[in-house]
Amino acid sequence: MSNKLALDILERSGWTGAEAALGVAITELADISLWWAAPLALSLASAKSWVAGRLGRKGTASTLPESKDPATPPGVGGGATYAQ
Template sequence: MDVKDLLERSGFTGLEAGLAVAITQLGDVSVWWAAPLALVLTAAKVWAQQRIKAKGAA
């Protein structure tokens, strides 16, 4: 794994965490829900990436 890849992954992780906190704040829900929400966002991102790769390979 090179430095650029590591920085990109770290950036996406931070973005997902920030987005999850913002969603919980806007929804007036306890910030405790930000961690599970961040996991759901990550899973959705991975699913979308796999679909895009599969479409490109077909």
């Protein structure tokens, strides 16, 4: 497994965990049913993707820098493909 793929996996799983934890925390603090945690996490994920698409690497929802993002074409910003 390439380092870029590992970073991509860590980024995605880290954001997913953070969004899920925030969804649960919000439902606990608001004293509402835990069933609302999933829609809240989905909303947080959508908001993160929207912000990352404007502030992060253009054309993706990644928060990884261009040189570390596996979606970066070879030869652009030091990017590489998954297959190595």
